[in-house]
Amino acid sequence: MITEVQDRLKAAVKAVFGVDVTPTVEVPDEQFGDVASNVAMQLAKEVGKNPREIAEQLADTLQELDDFAEVSVAGPGFLNIRLNDEAIWSSSQDYSVQGFALTQPDYDAKNVVLEYACPNWFKELHTGHLYQTILGNALARMLEVAGANVTRTTFGGDVGMHVAKAVWSILKDPEGYAEAQQNDDPQVRARFITQHYVKGTAAFEQGGSDEAEIRELNKQIYAFHTDKSTHSDVSAVYFAAREWSTEYFHYFFDRINVDDFQKYYPESTTAERGMALVRGGLEDGVFEESERAIVYRGEKEGLHTRVFQTSEGLPTYETKDLGVLTQEKEDYDFDRRILITGSDQKAYMKVVWAALYDIDSRYRGTMTHLTNGIVKFADGSKMSSRLGNVTRAIDVLDAVTKVVAQESGSDEKDKVMLGAVKYEFLKYAVGSDVAFDVNESVSTKGNSGPYLQYAYVRARKIALSKTNDDNGEVDIATLSLDEYDRRLAHKLAQYEGVFGEAVEHLAPNTLCLYLYELAQTFNQFYENNRVAGSGIPHRWELLTRYINVLNHGLTTLGIDTPESM
C-alpha cells in the first residue's frame, strides 16, 4: 500500500516539478486519511515555493488518479490521501492464504550469523539469558523471512576464573557431588554447580591462599584443553560439571521452545585461535606489551586500553572473542554478524572490534551489537550472579505458570505461558533496561501474548462456523465496505510495510505493536459486524486474511498459536 502510493507520488513530483525524490509516505491518524505524505515540505527548499502551494499543485494532479478517492492538503502542507475501497481491498490481498513474499533487499540471500544468549558454563541461566534467547530467536526468524541464511550461534565461558572458582569449591567441599552424580535432572545439577560458583567467588574475594589456589587451578584447567591431560581428579570433576552444564543448556532451550543453535562455541575452543591472532597482531604493531601483559591501546580510537593476554600468559575474554569472531567468519562466511549481549559489554566490545578491524579491515561495517539493558529487580537493585542474587530464568517460567494455570486450566497452558513470557520481552524496544518483577511484569491481559493467542483461537473457531450461505465469492465491482470492514482491510494492508520496518531496525517490538493493534481492530470489527451467517463474502475473506497475518506474525516472533485456550 505504502510503496504503491510512494511510486505514484514520485511520478507526480517528477511530472509537476521535474525533480527526483523518494517521498516519505506514512499511515497517519485515521481522521486524516489512509496514507499521508509530507513530500511538499521535503521539496520546499529545492523548488523554492512554500510547502502549502506545492502540496496544492500535487493534490490537483493526484486527484485524477483512479485509486485515490480524495486528496486534500492540511496544515503546513501535508498531503492526505483517502483511497477508494477497491484499492484498500486489493492492497491487503497479497496476504491471503499463503506464500507471503516479505524478502528484504538488505538480507535476501545474505549469510547472517546471529550470536546470542551466550551462557556461561558453570552458572545457571538467569533472566538476562532468557531475554536474549527470546529476542535472538525472534530476530533469527524475522531475518529468515526476509530471505537471509541465518546461523544461530552462542559463545560461552567453559574456561576462565569463574570456572576455576566453581571447580575449586566442589573439590574443597565434595559433599553433594556424589549426589549430583546420581541425580540426572539437569536443573538440579546446574543448581548444584551454581551454588559452588557462589561459594568459590566468596572465598576468592577473601584473598589469601584460597585466591592463590583458584588462580593456580585456573591455569590447570586451561591446560586440560591444550595438553588433553584429562586423567586427574580435578579434570574428572571439571569435565563432568562441564558436561552437566551442556546438558542443562539443551534442556532449557528445549524447555522454552526456541530454535536450536547451529553451533555452540565454548571459549576453550577459540582461545588458541585468538592467541595466534594476538601474537600476529603484536608483530604488526596492533598490540603492544605493557607490564608483561599484551594490550590493545583503544585510546587511538577514542576508547580505552584492554588486556588481551595476561602477564601469566593466559588469554582473556577479549582474545577468545577475537577467536570466535574469526572462527564464525571461517565457518559461515557471514555478510553480517549480529551480536546480542547485556549493555554492560558495550564499551568492552567496541575495543575488541577496533582491534579486529586493525587486524583485518574486511570486518569493518559488517557487525552489529545489540544490547539489552541491565536486568534489574523491580526495586531497582541490580542482579549479580557473583553474589548469587539472580532471578533465575526458571523462576520466571514457574511464576508465570502459576498465573496462567489459575486463569485458564486449559491443556495448552504451556504455549500460553511461553507466549506470555516471550511477548512480554519482545514488546519493548531493544536496549532499554528490563525492570523485572517476577510476580507482576509478565502479563496475560491487555497488550500481551495471551491476548493475541486468544484472538487467534477465537478467530479460528469463528472461521469453522462457516455455512453454505457464506460461500460466495468477493466481487470487486460491487464491493462495499462499511466503516469497520474498511478499517480492518486497511490495517491488514500495512503488514508488509511494518514487517519491513521491523527487519530494517531489528525491532521485533514494531511487529508486536502492529499485531496487537490488528487484533484490536479485528475485535472492533467483530463487535460491530456480523460474520457468521451474514452471507457477506468479503467479511469471510477478511477473517481469513486476519487469521493468516496473526499466525504468520506470532510464529515469526517464536510464539506458538494454540488450538484452544
Next chain:
RNA sequence: GCGCCUGUGGUGAAAUGGAUAUCACUUUGGUCUUCGGAACCAACAUUCGGGGUUCGAGUCCCUGCGGGCGCACCA
C-alpha cells in the same frame, strides 16, 4: 575524575524531525439475552528544568539536575 547511555500520565512502555504525544496496567463509570467476554466503549499528561536550531522538537545542539553502565591482567 573521564567516557558512553538514559529521564514521557500513579506504574511500565510507544513514537524514520511532522499534524490534537500512542498503548497497556491500575482506578472510576458504562455496553452486551456471546458468530468463543481473556471482548468492546468512556474518563485520567503543559514528554525533568533552562536556553538554542527549524516552517515544525519527546526526538537535534548547548547547559543544569537526577539515574545507570564502563574505564588493565574477571567474563
